[in-house]
Amino acid sequence: PAAIRIYRIFKEGFQDFYQDFKGLMIVRKKLRRNYHELGCLSRQELELNMRMPGDMYRVAPVLLISALPFANYVVFPLAYLFPRQLLCRHFWTLQQKIQYSVLDQKRRLRYYKPVFRALQSKVSSLKGHQTHNLWRQCIAQLGSGLHPGSIKVANVQHLFGNGQVYDLKNLPSSHLRVLLKMHDMHTGWRRRKRLLERAKMIYYMDLAIMREGGVEAMSQEDVRTACFIRGLNPTNMNADETVRWLKEWIKLSKGLKDESWSFILHLPILTAYNHPSNWVLIH
Incomplete structure (x- = not known):
């Protein structure tokens, strides 16, 4: 059923998003300890540091509005229908990630x-x-x-x-x-x-x-x-x-x-x- 599919997408997406958010905080602390020298970071940490702020900005409206009483009943289905506009890569399928990356590249x-x-x-x-x-x-x-x-x-x-x-x-x-x-x-x-x-x-x-x-x-x-x-x-x-x-x-x-x-x-x-x-x- 659609409701279960939406629930699974958002549950797994929030878990991935939270893990990357924690990872970003660790990266920022690591940078402060090393006087913001990027050479101290791994490739994955550098990619996270570059991409995660944009992901947070993109998904912030959905997260904020969903915190309001009963708003999640409207916001989540809407975000499910417009994932590229309202969500970030943590909530996308592999096919969507490739599709949206191609669209972004086409714009660039x-x-x-x-x-x-x-x-x-x-x-x-x-x-x-x-x-x-x-x-x-x-x-x-x-x-x-x-x-x-x-x-x-x-x-x-x-x-x-x-x-x-x-x-x-x-x-x-x-x-x-x-x-x-x-x-x-x-x-x-x-x-x-x-x-x-x-x-x-x-x-x-x-x-x-x-x-x-x-x-x-x-x-x-x-x-x-x-x-x-x-x-x-x-x-x-x-x-x-x-x-x-x-x-x-x-x-x-x-x-x-x-x-x-x-x-x-x-x-x-x-x-x-x-x-x-x-x-x-x-x-």
Whole structure:
């Protein structure tokens, strides 16, 4: 019966949510003890720290209203009918998690081209720079439906470093806005600080993956989640393809120099802009 199904979904969902909430509190305490150094966290702890606040914000109205007398008789069936809008991943089935992740990725993909155009618009200003020709080749390849090789991408990393043209501090507000949207973040206050925090979170996740045995040690579900976080739709890829792509990403990420955090934020463009698995969502 529907009533029993709803009861089971909410019972198990609340249990999972509460466990993750407790886990988040432990993570926050751990960060305070270690002076907010993200390197002290495991990959799972970093993912929890990044995703759980959004889950709490999403499900908060349902939890608050359901606390009112008899309100749960209305709120829970309504939330069951609109799980994506009113609930978070703790209450979703595996199929729903994949479906909603794809929808989120499809929304993010709308901002890939504007971010690419923002990168492209600065190419001419780099004339005379030692890597101008190399960067122009990278942009040309991306514009023609290809991806530059990882060696090329690594060699232009410094363009995103301190004081450089693509440094976070030097990006215009229009670029920041689409970059935030591409990373599924709101465009309100503290734009640069929140982007910096996101870049660090992803970077330290990459280091944690290497520290914990590499991509091969991850489950396929964890690999898919990691791909979604980094801007790639993995649903049309087999296990070997997702592992290979994530390993290439981490190879680029772990070579970060001069605090080129903007490089991490733009890696979805440099590594997944023309990926067939992404293109199938928008074409």
